[in-house]
Amino acid sequence: xxxxxxxxxxxxxxxxxxxxxxxxxxxxxxxxxxxxxxxxxxxxxxxxxxxxxxxxxxxxxxxxxxxxxxxxxxxxxxxxxxxxxxxxxxxxxxxxxxxxxxxxxxxxxxxxxxxxxxxxxxxxxxxxxxxxxxxxxxxxxxxxxxxxxxxxxxxxxxxxxxxxxxxxxxxxxxxxxxxxxxxxxxxxxxxxxxxxxxxxxxxxxxxxxxxxxxxxxxxxxxxxxxxxxxxxxxxxxxxxxxxxxxxxxxxxxxxxxxxxxxxxxxxxxxxxxxxxxxxxxxxxxxxxxxxxxxxxxxxxxxxxxxxxxxxxxxxxxxxxxxxxxxxxxxxxxxxxxxxxxxxxxx
Numbered sequence: 406x407x408x409x410x411x412x413x414x415x416x417x418x419x420x421x422x423x424x425x426x427x428x429x430x431x432x433x434x435x436x437x438x439x440x441x442x443x444x445x446x447x448x449x450x451x452x453x454x455x456x457x458x459x460x461x462x463x464x465x466x467x468x469x470x471x472x473x474x475x476x477x478x479x480x481x482x483x484x485x486x487x488x489x490x491x492x493x494x495x496x497x498x499x500x501x502x503x504x505x506x507x508x509x510x511x512x513x514x515x516x517x518x519x520x521x522x523x524x525x526x527x528x529x530x531x532x533x534x535x536x537x538x539x540x541x542x543x544x545x546x547x548x549x550x551x552x553x554x555x556x557x558x559x560x561x562x563x564x565x566x567x568x569x570x571x572x573x574x575x576x577x578x579x580x581x582x583x584x585x586x587x588x589x590x591x592x593x594x595x596x597x598x599x600x601x602x603x604x605x606x607x608x609x610x611x612x613x614x615x616x617x618x619x620x621x622x623x624x625x626x627x628x629x630x631x632x633x634x635x636x637x638x639x640x641x642x643x644x645x646x647x648x649x650x651x652x653x654x655x656x657x658x659x660x661x662x663x664x665x666x667x668x669x670x671x672x673x674x675x676x677x678x679x680x681x682x683x684x685x686x687x688x689x690x691x692x693x694x695x696x697x698x699x700x701x702x703x704x705x706x707x708x709x710x711x712x713x714x715x716x717x718x719x720x721x722x723x724x725x726x727x728x729x730x731x732x733x734x735x736x737x738x739x740x741x742x743x744x745x746x747x748x749x750x751x
Contacts, residue, residue, distance in 0.1 A: 407437075411438050411507065415442045416476040422604070429492075430492065433504070439485060442462050447469045474572055488507065488556050521536065522593070524599050527602055528603055535551065537549045538594070545631055555580075574619065575626070586634070642672055649662075676701075679705075686698060
């Protein structure tokens, strides 16, 4: 079977770190790669070779200096691969990155995008994992998709996705939201990309590369741009979750599950729908399934103390099976958890 071609868009301003960045692509074991190198300096750029290891380089030069969004957009327009991803000239791919992304999306045929994880690295030597499994409702609130962990199918270009040239930062977040309007996401759960978070000067990285006021200004721009979509999704979810919570409280567990799964069909990995499914599973005595659902809910919304509390309850129930009497005693806690989930979705 012929491997689909992957285009890697490299935004470059000619920094010395371009050499190790390209070397990290050359070391990828994936067999069919095209490097689209965007020389965004608007003037002199270090010489660009014809190949990156076994992979050809398509050089795209500009007479004018390109912004981050302009360079990324020029790259996706020039790319000829079946799938497209990104790498900036101060970051690196780790072994298995492209293979993992492609394999993950191939295992979920309905998905035309996949996101992975990054290893954020700082000048003081610290490292920490960055990114998480995809959840649409959460993406409206905060960005967790690094461009270099995003792989999307080129067919999405015909849907009109494009980088917003009015965004000097957060263009990656906005682009991920555009992709999310057209497809679900597969998941590559390993950190196979090294993000040198404080190496640049965008103000949207980490460590010393953070400008709080600049970050907040364009975060609010993204919020305003997507407010109608976010609110429509929230309202639609609240309707189904309200019916699910009412059905569960009345003991109609099949109906509650059906409503929660309806939410997951249009709001991928919605944490509140997962929470309700977990609570239903506890009521049905299926503690193992409850834990699976609640672990996923916490994974996509890790800052939510209520979801963590519910996970602890599910783990406790699995470790110490409930008697009929204890199940009755726990009923108020179930109703409270369902109410919390509904309130959080609004």
